[in-house]
Amino acid sequence: RNRKRLVDCRSDIDRWNAPFLAIYESLVPAEEEKAKQKQLLASLEKLVNKEWPRAQLYLYGSCANAFGVSNSDIDVCLAIEDTDINKSEILLKLAEILQADNLQDVQALTRARVPIVKLKDPVTGISCDICINNVLAVVNTKLLRDYAEIDGRLRELAFIVKHWAKKRGVNVTYQGTLSSYAYVLMCIHFLQQRKPAILPCLQGMEATYVVTVDDIECAYFDQVQKLREFGAKNTESIAKLVWAFFDYWAHLHDYANAVISVRTGSIISKRAKEWTRRIGNDRHLICIEDPFETSHDLGRVVDKYSINTLREEFDRAANIMQYDPDPCVTLFEPY
Ligand code: ATP
Ligand code: MG
Known part of the structure; x- marks a missing residue:
C-alpha cells in the first residue's frame, strides 16, 4: 500500500471550524x-x-x-x-x-x-x-490537565479524537485498540510537533513540580499559567488540526521505526528503546511512550489484527477530512 500523502489540505477546510467547535461544546460537561x-x-x-x-x-x-x-x-x-x-x-x-x-x-x-x-x-x-x-495515574492526570491549560486547541482536538474513537469502536483496549489516555498523548505529541509548536515539552523544561512515585521521578514545569501565549505564533484552526492529525496517523507516521514521546517532545526510535522485537505479548506495532513509566508502551495492547483496524480507521478519517462534503457528520458515523 502506498501511504504517501498525495495532496495538500483542501482549501475549504475552515468551513468546518464552527461545526467542529459545536461538537466540542456539546461534549464538554456542565x-x-x-x-x-x-x-x-x-x-x-x-x-x-x-x-x-x-x-x-x-x-x-x-x-x-x-x-x-x-x-x-x-x-x-x-x-x-x-x-x-x-x-x-x-x-x-x-x-x-x-x-x-x-x-x-x-x-x-x-x-x-x-x-x-x-x-x-x-x-x-x-x-x-x-x-x-x-x-x-494521579500524576499523569495532572500532567494532562496542565497541558490542557496551555492552549485550548488541545482540549478541542482531544475531545474530537476521543469522540471519533468511541463512535468507530477503536477505544476498546481489550479488543486491541487504544485507551483514551493513549489518544490524549497522541494529541499532545502532535501539537508539540506542529511548526510553530502549539505545545511545549513540559518535561524538557526547568522542573517546578517533582514527585517520586514507585521509584520513578516525575518532574516537569507546571507553572502553565505562564505559558498561555506559547502557541500564539501558530494560528492553525481546529478543522485544519483535525485534518492534519488524521493525515499524520494515516500517511506520515513511521510505524516501523518511530515511537512518539511526549516526555521528549519528539519522535524517538524503536531501536533506542529496544522495542524492535516482540517480547511476550508486547508487539510494539504502534508505539506511544508513557511520559513517566518510560518502559511502558501504550500501544502494547495492539495486536496484528487490531493494527489493521486502527490504520484503516486513520485512513478513513483522513479521506473524509480531505474529500467528504460533510466531514463533521461522516467522521463520527457509527461503524
Ligand atoms: P474515558 O473518558 O474514556 O474514561 P479516561 O481519561 O478516564 O477516559 P482511561 O483510559 O479510562 O481514560 O484511563 C483513566 C486514567 O488511568 C488515565 O487518565 C491515566 O491516568 C490512567 N491510565 C490509563 N491507562 C493507563 C496506562 N496504560 N498506563 C498508565 N496510566 C494509565
Ligand atoms: Mg475513565
Whole structure:
C-alpha cells in the first residue's frame, strides 16, 4: 500500500471550524456535574476514613484531566500507607464498607490488571471505579490537565479524537485498540510537533513540580499559567488540526521505526528503546511512550489484527477530512 500523502489540505477546510467547535461544546460537561463529583468524593472519603483514618482519595482519569465528556464514570484512587496489608484484602474490606452504606452495584474486581472496586451512587447516579495506590495515574492526570491549560486547541482536538474513537469502536483496549489516555498523548505529541509548536515539552523544561512515585521521578514545569501565549505564533484552526492529525496517523507516521514521546517532545526510535522485537505479548506495532513509566508502551495492547483496524480507521478519517462534503457528520458515523 502506498501511504504517501498525495495532496495538500483542501482549501475549504475552515468551513468546518464552527461545526467542529459545536461538537466540542456539546461534549464538554456542565459545571454542576463537577460539583456532584466532588460531593460524591467527599462522602466516600468520610466512609473510608472511618476504617483508615489517614487514607486519602484522589480523582484521576478523565474526570480530573480536563478530557472527560459529560456523564462519564469517575476514577478514584485510594492512597493508603499500610503496605503490610495486600491490595485484595483492602479492596474486599472497602467493598464491604461501601455495601453497608447502601451504595449500589458494589463489586470488587481483585483479579483485573488494575484491581478495583466498582460502585454506583444512587444519589448522584454517578458510577465510580476505585483503585488502590495507583499514584502514577494521579500524576499523569495532572500532567494532562496542565497541558490542557496551555492552549485550548488541545482540549478541542482531544475531545474530537476521543469522540471519533468511541463512535468507530477503536477505544476498546481489550479488543486491541487504544485507551483514551493513549489518544490524549497522541494529541499532545502532535501539537508539540506542529511548526510553530502549539505545545511545549513540559518535561524538557526547568522542573517546578517533582514527585517520586514507585521509584520513578516525575518532574516537569507546571507553572502553565505562564505559558498561555506559547502557541500564539501558530494560528492553525481546529478543522485544519483535525485534518492534519488524521493525515499524520494515516500517511506520515513511521510505524516501523518511530515511537512518539511526549516526555521528549519528539519522535524517538524503536531501536533506542529496544522495542524492535516482540517480547511476550508486547508487539510494539504502534508505539506511544508513557511520559513517566518510560518502559511502558501504550500501544502494547495492539495486536496484528487490531493494527489493521486502527490504520484503516486513520485512513478513513483522513479521506473524509480531505474529500467528504460533510466531514463533521461522516467522521463520527457509527461503524
Ligand atoms: P474515558 O473518558 O474514556 O474514561 P479516561 O481519561 O478516564 O477516559 P482511561 O483510559 O479510562 O481514560 O484511563 C483513566 C486514567 O488511568 C488515565 O487518565 C491515566 O491516568 C490512567 N491510565 C490509563 N491507562 C493507563 C496506562 N496504560 N498506563 C498508565 N496510566 C494509565
Ligand atoms: Mg475513565
